[in-house]
Structure formats: C-alpha cells, structure tokens
Amino acid sequence: MADSWVNSAERIGADLHVELAGSGSRRAALTRALRSAVQDGRLAPGTRLPPYRSLAADLGIARNTVSQAYAELVAEGWLTARQGSGTRVAPRAEPVRPARVAVEPPPRAAVGPAHNLMQGQPDAGSFPRGAWLSCARRALNAAPNEAFGPGDPQGRIELRRALADYLARVRGVRTTSDRIVVCSGFAHALRLLFGGQVLRGPLAVESYGLAFHRSLLAAEGVRTVPVGLDEQGARVAEFSQRPELKGVRAALLTPGHQFPTGGPLHPERRAAAVDWARARGRVLLEDDYDGEFRYDREPVGAVQGLDPERVVYLGSVSKSLSPAVRLGWMVLPEQLVEPVLAAKGMREAWASVLDQLTLADLIESGAYDRHVRRMRQRYRSRRDQLLAALDEHAPHITAAGIAAGLHAVLRLPVGTEGAALKAAARQGIALDGLAGYRHPDAVMPAQDGLVVGYATPPDHGYQAALDALCRALPPMR
Ligand SMILES: Cc1ncc(COP(=O)(O)O)c(C=O)c1O
Incomplete structure (x- = not known):
C-alpha cells in the first residue's frame, strides 16, 4: 500500500x-x-x-x-x-503548464469612470486592519480548543454576548444572547428566514429598496408587495387600507434611514407598524443597515425595542466595517429562534468562527466603537463637503437623507433623472438614479433623484468628483 x-x-x-x-x-x-x-x-x-x-x-x-x-x-x-x-x-523550477490553459475572465477594463459615487460601500481604505489583526491575535490566543471544532450554528457565545450588550447600548435593542443568531449578513438572514420557511410571503416592502434583495426574495418564492413612502417614511397605514397589502404576513422596513430615499420612520408610524404586527399576528423585519451613522440628531433607536416579540432585528458589519467580512446577526422573537436554527442546520456553515471571535474582541475591547466614531466623523465631513458644493454651485437642488448614512439623494424635477444620469456619465461619474431602486409594482408617484454615495472616493479625488457632479445637475429653471 x-x-x-x-x-x-x-x-x-x-x-x-x-x-x-x-x-x-x-x-x-x-x-x-x-x-x-x-x-x-x-x-x-x-x-x-x-x-x-x-x-x-x-x-x-x-x-x-x-x-x-x-x-x-x-x-x-x-x-x-x-x-x-x-x-x-528552486526559483527556476517553473511548473509544467497544462497544454490547455483554463479560460480566465478578461481583466477589468483599465479605464473606468473617473469618479465613483456609487452608493453601497464604506470606505475600503479605512478598514481597521491593525485593530482587526490585534483582535484576531488576542482572540485566537484566548480561544479554547473547542473553538476550532465545528461551529455552533447559533454563533459563538462570545460574539452573541458582545452583540447583546452593544446593540442595547448603541441601538436600544432589547435582547439577550440566546435570542441572537449569527449569520453572514443581511442577505443571508433573508435566505434563512424565507428559504428556510421560518416566515412566508407575501411580504410588504418599501416602494424603493435594493433590487438585489427583491430578486433574492423572488428566488425564494416570496412575492413582495410595495408600500408607499413619503417624507415620514413608509406609509404603514396602507397595511390595513390597501387590499393588496391586507394579505401580507410580514413587512420589511428600513426605519432608521429609509433605503435609499433617506428619512427615518416617523415615531407615530413606528408605533403604528408595531401595533399592526401585534393586532394581526404579523412580523416586522427591521433592516438596520447603517444605524450607527447618524450625524445631526439624537440616534434613532431600533423599532425592535418597542416589541422584541414582534420584530426581527437584522444588522451586519457591511457598512460599519466592510462587506468583505460577511458577518451579520439576527435578533429574534423567542418563538423564531428554534426555527431559524433548524434552517441553519447542524453546524455553522457560513460565518467563520475565527472571524466571530475576532469581531467579539473588537467590540469588547472598544476598538469597534472607536472605529465607528472615527468613520462617523469622516462620513459627516464628506457629507458636509457635498452640501457645501451644492450650496455653491447648485443651490436649487435639495439633498435628502443627509442626517445619516453613507449616501444622499439629490432630488430632481420630475422627468429629468435620465438626462442627469447621462450628463453625469459624460462627466465621468458612476452613480445611480432612484429609478433603479423602485419596485416594479409601486403605485406611488415616481421620484426623480440621484443617489450619491460619498464614502468611497479617495480624499484627493473627492472635490473633483463633487465639481463634476455639480456640472451634471440640471440648471435652475
Ligand atoms: C439596504 C441594505 N440592507 C442591508 C445591507 C447589508 O447587506 P449585507 O449584510 O448582506 O452585506 C445593505 C448593504 O450593505 C443595504 O444597502
């Protein structure tokens, strides 16, 4: 042998x-x-x-x-x-290449848009590499041997404890570590909830949102029904008023900062949404994707705090650290914990246990808070620079959703979005218009606007990007 x-x-x-x-x-x-x-x-x-x-x-x-x-x-x-x-x-020992070389994807075009104002990502250059490395070293040194075995699908207790304290302190979430299930991000949470048959559709969603999430839900067989939006956020009264919304079994909202149009959900509507869920035996899904980044007012706490048994609170590090980490969490009503764990299976198959331990250390040591504070200052000054540029060159354009987050929406006169996007492209700017976020079945009047992500451009190119943006905006009428 x-x-x-x-x-x-x-x-x-x-x-x-x-x-x-x-x-x-x-x-x-x-x-x-x-x-x-x-x-x-x-x-x-x-x-x-x-x-x-x-x-x-x-x-x-x-x-x-x-x-x-x-x-x-x-x-x-x-x-x-x-x-x-x-x-x-030996250095010269070149490996023998196979006769037929596998076809590789073509390299990305060397010349892209000059200015990237696409929303969606935090500043990649600010990832706290040093802190992450020292927390990883400390966490791995401290980890018991059993941590290197198959992972508990609920997530490491170290991380769940750290999250329970952190979310209570920073977002007003009411929970204990046994109600938290770690996952690989918001998208994964949606897959577990609907693909795992923990919840069923139809699902009410906001009329503007991420198309990626809508298609993910559609792939799980979930029909989404759009609810209208106005300056106070989702029009939750429609849940009981519009016939097509009466049959929905759950509602997915972005109450902290409506994605992408901007404002927080009005306090009365927060309460009304919870009342609806209680009265009809429904579930609210709270997507708190950028809850840590508020600039102008007192932080808007999580709706989950109003009723932890009716609200599934979903968060991840995709905006606070990086979408590359792939770590998120679900804070669940008691009766959903077991079904979600059943959907996850016997072992952790998605979220790296070592990264969970590292994130737990990052939070416990205070390094996560420090990073978030630093990023909040950075994004806030980015936002201020955008507002100053508009003030100077395009005072007729209103920016919405500026109190929080990593992007703003520049409101445009009805019917001008397409032309503004073309003008932006001619200026070498990559960015989205609101139309791409609109639910295909939305009945509310269409809104025209440009979604401007201000987190990613490098410092040295940001002012030039803003100048180019202002040149692309429609002139005052
Ligand atoms: C509206 C919205 N929800 C959730 C997320 C987080 O998604 P994930 O945790 O799957 O990266 C994002 C992007 O970061 C987002 O834009």
Whole structure:
C-alpha cells in the first residue's frame, strides 16, 4: 500500500499531500513524488521542504532515504540546499503548464469612470486592519480548543454576548444572547428566514429598496408587495387600507434611514407598524443597515425595542466595517429562534468562527466603537463637503437623507433623472438614479433623484468628483 504524508504549514509553506506509490525503492518513490509536486506547481518556487528528520518520521522511512531523494533533486536542479535555510524549491523550477490553459475572465477594463459615487460601500481604505489583526491575535490566543471544532450554528457565545450588550447600548435593542443568531449578513438572514420557511410571503416592502434583495426574495418564492413612502417614511397605514397589502404576513422596513430615499420612520408610524404586527399576528423585519451613522440628531433607536416579540432585528458589519467580512446577526422573537436554527442546520456553515471571535474582541475591547466614531466623523465631513458644493454651485437642488448614512439623494424635477444620469456619465461619474431602486409594482408617484454615495472616493479625488457632479445637475429653471 502506498505511504503518504501531509505536511503542515509549520514545516513548509504550503499544504501538500505526497504519495509514495509505484514500483521501485522508497527513495525512488519519494524522489518521483517530490519532482512531480514541483513540476505541477503544488510546491511553489521558494517553498521550504520539511527537515529530513520530520519527513522521515511522517513517512516511516529512514532519514537517509529522504536526504538521498533531496540530493538527487538538488542535482537535477529542482531543489536548492543552502546551509542555514534548509532545502527549498528552486526559483527556476517553473511548473509544467497544462497544454490547455483554463479560460480566465478578461481583466477589468483599465479605464473606468473617473469618479465613483456609487452608493453601497464604506470606505475600503479605512478598514481597521491593525485593530482587526490585534483582535484576531488576542482572540485566537484566548480561544479554547473547542473553538476550532465545528461551529455552533447559533454563533459563538462570545460574539452573541458582545452583540447583546452593544446593540442595547448603541441601538436600544432589547435582547439577550440566546435570542441572537449569527449569520453572514443581511442577505443571508433573508435566505434563512424565507428559504428556510421560518416566515412566508407575501411580504410588504418599501416602494424603493435594493433590487438585489427583491430578486433574492423572488428566488425564494416570496412575492413582495410595495408600500408607499413619503417624507415620514413608509406609509404603514396602507397595511390595513390597501387590499393588496391586507394579505401580507410580514413587512420589511428600513426605519432608521429609509433605503435609499433617506428619512427615518416617523415615531407615530413606528408605533403604528408595531401595533399592526401585534393586532394581526404579523412580523416586522427591521433592516438596520447603517444605524450607527447618524450625524445631526439624537440616534434613532431600533423599532425592535418597542416589541422584541414582534420584530426581527437584522444588522451586519457591511457598512460599519466592510462587506468583505460577511458577518451579520439576527435578533429574534423567542418563538423564531428554534426555527431559524433548524434552517441553519447542524453546524455553522457560513460565518467563520475565527472571524466571530475576532469581531467579539473588537467590540469588547472598544476598538469597534472607536472605529465607528472615527468613520462617523469622516462620513459627516464628506457629507458636509457635498452640501457645501451644492450650496455653491447648485443651490436649487435639495439633498435628502443627509442626517445619516453613507449616501444622499439629490432630488430632481420630475422627468429629468435620465438626462442627469447621462450628463453625469459624460462627466465621468458612476452613480445611480432612484429609478433603479423602485419596485416594479409601486403605485406611488415616481421620484426623480440621484443617489450619491460619498464614502468611497479617495480624499484627493473627492472635490473633483463633487465639481463634476455639480456640472451634471440640471440648471435652475
Ligand atoms: C439596504 C441594505 N440592507 C442591508 C445591507 C447589508 O447587506 P449585507 O449584510 O448582506 O452585506 C445593505 C448593504 O450593505 C443595504 O444597502
């Protein structure tokens, strides 16, 4: 039978499985196996091979056999041996390329729009790399061995405890760690809730929202019914007034900062939405996607605080840290915890346990608060710069949704959005119009506007982006 070894990263840089198969001596088999690993690129140039002693012990062969195999490959030029740095794969040992190279996607066009004002992302350059690294190091050092086994689908208790305290302190969420289920973000939460049959449609949604979320729900077989919006947020009275909304079993709202049009849900409407859910046995889904970033007023707390048994509160680090982290949370009414866990399955299959421990440490150590505070200042001054530019060059244009978040909506006269988008494109600006966010079945009058994301442009290019934007706006009539 063939002997095999799997080297550990501690011994050599990359993981590799070597089989001592075939006829002939052990030395010949090892030489063949290593040579082919170098040839086909599994052992990259510069990779350090294990010391004779440990490889011999792993394979149950003599040390001398390993040293002879290495020496043969050094003589052939596949390996190099230097005093002090051990045996390594030779730098010139280019792997043999397969005859047919897999088709790779074409590289992205080198020339894109000059100014990126697309909403959706936090400032990628501000990710707290140093803090994340030190929290990861500390969390991994402190983690018990069982943390490296299969994960609990509810999420690490360290993170759930940290979140329960943090969300209570910062967002007014009323919960305990056993009501929290960790997931990989808002989109994942929607999939679990509806794909896992925890909740069923039809679902009331705001007339303007992310098309991506609407298609995700449609893919899960959920019909969405749009509710109107005005300057006080979603018109929740429609839940009981409009016949097409009477049959909905749940409602998805962005009460902190209507996405993307702007304002918070009026306090009376917050209460009315909860009353509707209570009276009709319905569930409210609260998408608190950017709740930490409020600038002008007292923070608007979570609706969940009004009735934790009727509201599913959903959040993630996608705006506060980065959408690349893929960590989010669901704060659930008691009766939904078990169904959501059943939808997740026996083991955690989505949210990395190590990242959960790191995020728990980031929150507990205060580094998360510090990062959010720093970003709040940054985004606020970005927003102020946008308002100053409008004030100077386009005072007839109103910016909405400016009290919070990472984007604003520039309101435009009805019928002018398409032309403004074309003008923006001519100025080299990438950004969206409101039309792309409108629910196809919406009955409220269409709103024209440009959705301006101000988080991502680099500092040195931001003023130029704003100047270009102002040139693209329709002139005063
Ligand atoms: C309206 C809205 N909800 C939720 C999210 C968060 O989505 P996720 O946690 O899946 O990245 C975003 C984007 O960050 C968003 O724009």
